Amino acid sequence: AAAARALEDFPALIREFEALRGTIPTFEAALRAEKEPGT
Amino acid sequence: MSDLTALSATEAHDAFRKGEATAEALVRASLVRIDAHDGKVNSVIRLDSDAALEAAAAQDKARAAGILAGPLAGVPMMHKDMYYRAGKVxxxxxxxxxxxxxxRNSTALLRLDAAGAIDMGTLNMAEFAQNPTGHNRHFGDCHNPWNLPYCTGGSSSGSGAGVAARFFAAALGSDTGGSIRLPASICGVTGIKGTQTRVSRAGVMPLxxxxxxxxxxxxxxxxxxxxxxxxSGHDPADATSAPEPVPDYEAALTGDLRGLxxxxxxxxxxxxxxxxxxxxFEASLEVLKARGAKVSRVSCPSLRAIGTYVAVVSRVEAATIHAQWMRERADDYAKHLSGRLYGGYAIPGTWYVEALSAxxxxxxxxxxxxxxxxxxVATPSLRMRVPTLAETDIDADPANWARHMAISANTRPFNYLGLPTVSLPCGFDDRGLPMGLQIAARPFGEGRALMVADAYQRDTGWHARAPALA
Structure with a gap:
């Protein structure tokens, strides 16, 4: 280009993931940048 | 003191501190209630009765000598069976x-020991903390004390059910996608997950x-x-634990929501x-408004991506942790769990990196x-009424998958965001099962979220209700 049941979800997950294209440099830095004032 | 199991954790400590109840009496009251009712609820995996009574006797002796172990002295607790004590199963x-x-020992348990909490044993949980319902193939399903055929929420099922049933005053749970807040909501108790890294994870089973x-x-x-x-607080044994100082969260509980x-x-x-x-949920907002809070509806387009990425991160990381066992003994997992893990191996690495980068x-x-x-931020803890164990049993009927996974839809986003989030009881649904209100704050804003929850509880009695265990 139970396990089987779980993978039936994947087309939906792929669609969700691809739908994010175009809609969106660390997490630790962001946590500190957005801290509650005074903490 | 007529019924010591009716006391909350802080009330139990106060009763012990004032000499109104001995630690031994508090522990014995818990043991009697567990013996009478846990056969139906199935919240306990291991009960350490003798060790708990010995610890209680030691605290009573110390108190008689004028020594109080700490702010949780005398308080009976049990914990999700994933907090390690060296040498104990x-x-x-x-x-x-x-x-x-x-x-090794869990740092969280050691800190509770030092504060005087009395550890009575370990609690039922979802297998490897990986379902939101309380099903457990190996130790038996945990049952909701409000109505036994209904689920408890998971994965900290025994923690939620046991606190609700008044078996003990408090319990540790863990929360990767809602596993504290879901059983808190579904069993009608209060639970909090802190800011990501706020509490040490040393000596705790990883997911x-x-x-x-x-x-x-x-x-x-x-x-x-x-x-x-x-x-809370930094722990040298967990390099990821946050170095920020830990405030006195109780000092923030003023009840004053004016300006909030x-x-x-x-x-x-x-x-x-x-x-x-x-x-x-709308009724609970009215309670906050009556206390002086202002409520605004806001648009958060980011939630669509957050809801997708959180599923990618949790699935890949869990599958990675379990890879060796999945290769060698996949049949030893419940089907609903191995099925979830298999999915994690099929997610492209680029998706995982993207989910973390975003x-x-x-x-x-x-x-x-x-x-x-x-x-x-305020939301309902669950979108749905509490379902039954049968309605969410994937192993019995794979068609239950969607309902099973929908339980945690409202809790998962806050794990991806890493925000401190509380779930507290806010009423009962039309079938008599509890409902929960979820409050999230900025990073390291645990005090703020707890302050709102405490203010709500000053004007409502949902948290004080107990199930009638016949």
Missing amino acids: STCGSAIRRDFRPE SFSMDNVGPLARTARDCARIMRVI SVAVPQEWFFEGADDVVVKG RGPLLRQFCREALAEHHV
Whole structure:
């Protein structure tokens, strides 16, 4: 280009993931940048 | 003191401190209640009666000499069976670890010990903390004490059910996608997951490197505030634990909501929500407004991406942790769990990297959307009424998959965002099962979220109700 049941979800997950294209440099830095004032 | 099991954690400590109840009496009351009723609820995996009574006797002796162990002295607690004590079995709710004896101690447990909490043993949980319902093939399902055929929420099922049933005053749970807040909501108790890295994860079974949290379930926000202060803070044994100083969370519980602004996101949290849940949530907002809070509806477009990325991160990290056992003994997992893990191996690495890379920017975007002009976010803890164990049993009927996974839809986003989040009881649905209100704050804003929860509990009695266990 139970396990089987779980993978039936994947087309939906792929669609969700691809739908994010175009809609969106660390997490630790962001946590500190957005801290509650005074903490 | 007529019924010592009716006391919350802080009330039990106060009774002990004032000499109104001995630690031994508090522990014995818990043991009697467990013996009478846990056969139906199935919240306990291992009961350490003798050790608990010895610890209680030691505390009574110390108190007689004028020594109080700490802010949780005399308080009976039990914990999700994934907190390690060196040499003691920690099953993690699994067959694979049925005889696992760790060589290290959980820092959270050691801190509770130092504060005087009395550890009575370990609690039922979802296998390896990986379902939101309380099903457990190996130790038996945990049952909701409000109505036994209904689920408890998971994965900290025994923690939620046991606190609700008044078997003990408080318990540790863990929360990777809602595993503290879901059983708190579904069993009608209060629970908090802190800011990501706020509490040490040393000596705790891992599930997701990025999103695991340690936290308490108890009767009240005040109980949670006290326990969070005890267990939070940097730990040399957990290099990821946050260095920020730990405030006195109880000091923040003023009850004064004047000037507080509450944001209610219009996306995500109400999709397909049951009417009774929405009505209960709206009624809880009125309570906050009556205390002086202002409530605003806000738009949070970031939630769509957050909801997708969180599923990618948790699945890949859990599958990675379990890879060796999945290669060697996949049949020792319940089908619903091995099925979930198999899915994790099929997710492309690029998706996982993208999901982690977007986490910082999306946290900042969500804060701009929801918290730039507001102090906290409020949502229903669950979109749906509490389902039965049968309705959410995937192993019995794979068609239950969607309902099973929908349980945690409203809790998962806050794990990806890493925000401190409380669930507290806010009423009962039309079948008599509890409903929960979820309050999230900015990073390290545990005190703010608990302050709102405590203010709500000053004007409502939902948290004080107990199930009638015949």
